[in-house]
Amino acid sequence: MVEVSSTIHPDGQSVELLLNMGPQHPSTHGVFRMVLWIDGEKILGVEPHIGYLHRGSEKICEGEQYHQIITLFDRLDYVANFNNELVYCQAVEKLMGLTVPERAEYVRVILCELNRIASHLLYVGTIGLDAGAMTPTMFAFRGRERVQALFEAVSGARMMHNYFRIGGLKEDLPDNFEQMIRELLPLLAEDIEESDKIITFNEIFISRTKDVGVISAEEAIDYGLTGPCLRGCGYEYDVRKAEPYSVYDRFDFEVPVGLDGDCWDRHWVRVQEMYQSMHIIEQALEQMPEGPVTSSLGRRLIRPPAGEVYVRAENPRGEIGVYLVSQGTDKPYRLKVRPPSFCNLSALKRLLKDAWVADSVVILGSLDIVLGEVDR
Amino acid sequence: MPSVGRLIVPEEVWPVLNSVKGLMITLASTVKGLRKPITQQYPTVPTPVKPRFMGFPALTWDDKVPEPFCTGCMVCIRNCPTQCMSATMKDNPAQAEGTSSRRKIIDFFEINLNRCILCGICVEVCNFDAIVMSHEHEMSTYQRNGDRVDLPALLQVGRKYQEKTGWIPPTVLAKQKKDAEDAAQAGQEPAGAVVTEAVVAEPAVAEDKAESD
Incomplete structure (x- = not known):
């Protein structure tokens, strides 16, 4: 905690004071609280407070059976649900030595990439709000709504899907999926392009974000930043390329990287990632084979052998890791999540040091945190 | 000179250029939006749910x-x-x-x-x-x-x-589907020759079973 005392500055002009921001502040992307120690418009120090959304997910996992835990992973990063389900399912599959049917892998990749687009669209909308623009939110949410309608048709829920299963999927795609996605993709490409055009090279947006919250690649690695926050610094690292999981090694896509590691570069990387995701979806649709999608386990109770496993994957927000310890029972002994948002948030103190108060919201927004994942 | 990503533009031209461009984009989007509203009047007009929708x-x-x-x-x-x-x-x-x-x-x-x-x-x-x-x-x-x-x-x-x-x-649906598949296979087998996709997929499933056991 920062000491609570205000002193008059030697020049008799400005006063150092504490400014509380959050947890109900609309720009904190959830229930996140910052205590800013400011001198005029300059931030001297910041004390982040997390835990307002703590639900004890990791502890609840120890009391749930393996197939029930998928529902908890939906609720970690509640903007990118499919990506979370995927990494958990992969962890259990790795522990059990299961191979997933080919078609199920492709369906997973398609849904995960759609979810990445939906998540980044939400980001584009909220960074617009943070920088003072209202319009991009409307356009971004229109695109996100279209993706969510497809998710509802596929899994039955717009957000908490519970669609991936250990060793496969819940059920095959609906019969009209091909038609639905062929209708969706051109519209979605239009939406992405529009939300990109409307904000990325906007004069005001650039002056709000360029050279704000700069962090070097070395420092970013030291802080454990991953995902677009690290790639924005110019360091080309993507788990999908570095350690391909699922069927990502069969697709041709690029990893966009920024130059300077500021807020605008982080934004630009995310926008470019949406185009790459579209590219991956198109390839996956072409390559997708027919066949079974459900697990070879059938409806048997899942009981992995005793052992431990660590699996990582590329979420929209960065690298998510799941460390799973099994003792051969129907419930995990311990399940630890390495959430990308939490690790990205750790750099906030460094990024906000000596920044302006007005920029604090933009810097926080450019890290793109989801509090469900930070607090777990 | 401001460097923006990979773009370098003279400082004095940049703001004017961008303001005009931004205005055009917003205007175009507004005009486009006027033609076909996307807003759903939800409580007044109920939104139909998808067949797979999971309610209570x-x-x-x-x-x-x-x-x-x-x-x-x-x-x-x-x-x-x-x-x-x-x-x-x-x-x-x-x-x-x-x-x-x-x-x-x-x-x-x-x-x-x-x-x-x-x-x-x-x-x-x-x-x-x-x-x-x-x-x-x-x-x-x-x-x-x-x-x-x-x-x-x-x-x-x-x-x-x-x-x-x-x-x-x-369960009735699954049985109907299985019966239909069996009938289709029985009809196909005498004609022979064509290896169906279901048959190709079978060895992979068997492999999985062996591994998981």
């Missing part, structure tokens, strides 16, 4: 007998991640009369919809086609405990769902 769980009714499908076997209750359900079973009087094949029947069933997270695990584990995820989703109440629904209410919601969607029990 409900119990189904077997018109043939007639009685609920549910036998109170408790498998959904054991598999529920939030423990939102409770049930008891009783001996089925209809079985003694010989009109039903169900030995046990549901006596008491309650779901606390405030606890339910709409995951659909109960439907997946049910062996008797007794529970469905209905399309009901506007069920808020003013009391904290007002969302506890009992057997008659669940059956009523289930009935509505059955009538609206023309629900066929999943």
Whole structure:
């Protein structure tokens, strides 16, 4: 905690004071609280407070059976649900030595990439709000709504899907999926392009974000930043390329990287990632084979052998890791999540040091945190 | 000179250029938006849900007998991640009369919809086609405990769902599908020659089984 005392500055002009921001502040992307120690418009120090959304997910996992835990992973990063389900399912599959049917892998990749687009669209909308623009939110949410309608048709829920299963999927795609996605993709490409055009090279947006919250690649690695926050610094690292999981090694896509590691570069990387995701979806649709999608386990109770496993994957927000310890029972002994948002948030103190108060919201927004994942 | 990504533009031209460009983009989008509104007038005009939509769980009714499908076997209750359900079973009087094949029947069933997270695990584990995820989703109440629904209410919601969607029990559907596939294969085999995709996929499944054992 920062000491609570205000002193008059030697020049008799400005006063150092504490400014509380959050947890109900609309720009904190959830229930996140910052205590800013400011001198005029300059931030001297910041004390982040997390835990307002703590639900004890990791502890609840120890009391749930393996197939029930998928529902908890939906609720970690509640903007990118499919990506979370995927990494958990992969962890259990790795522990059990299961191979997933080919078609199920492709369906997973398609849904995960759609979810990445939906998540980044939400980001584009909220960074617009943070920088003072209202319009991009409307356009971004229109695109996100279209993706969510497809998710509802596929899994039955717009957000908490519970669609991936250990060793496969819940059920095959609906019969009209091909038609639905062929209708969706051109519209979605239009939406992405529009939300990109409307904000990325906007004069005001650039002056709000360029050279704000700069962090070097070395420092970013030291802080454990991953995902677009690290790639924005110019360091080309993507788990999908570095350690391909699922069927990502069969697709041709690029990893966009920024130059300077500021807020605008982080934004630009995310926008470019949406185009790459579209590219991956198109390839996956072409390559997708027919066949079974459900697990070879059938409806048997899942009981992995005793052992431990660590699996990582590329979420929209960065690298998510799941460390799973099994003792051969129907419930995990311990399940630890390495959430990308939490690790990205750790750099906030460094990024906000000596920044302006007005920029604090933009810097926080450019890290793109989801509090469900930070607090777990 | 401001460097923006990979773009370098003279400082004095940049703001003017961009303001005009930004205005054009916004104007174009506005005009486009005027033509076809995207807003849904939700509470006034109800939004149709997709066929697979998972609303609150409900119990189904077997018109043939007639009685609920549910036998109170408790498998959904054991598999529920939030423990939102409770049930008891009783001996089925209809079985003694010989009109039903169900030995046990549901006596008491309650779901606390405030606890339910709409995951659909109960439907997946049910062996008797007794529970469905209905399309009901506007069920808020003013009391904290007002969302506890009992057997008659669940059956009523289930009935509505059955009538609206023309629900066929999943086991019957699976059997129909399997019969159709068998018939198709039996028809194809004498003609021979064509290796179907299902046959190609089979060795992979067998491999999985061996690994998991």
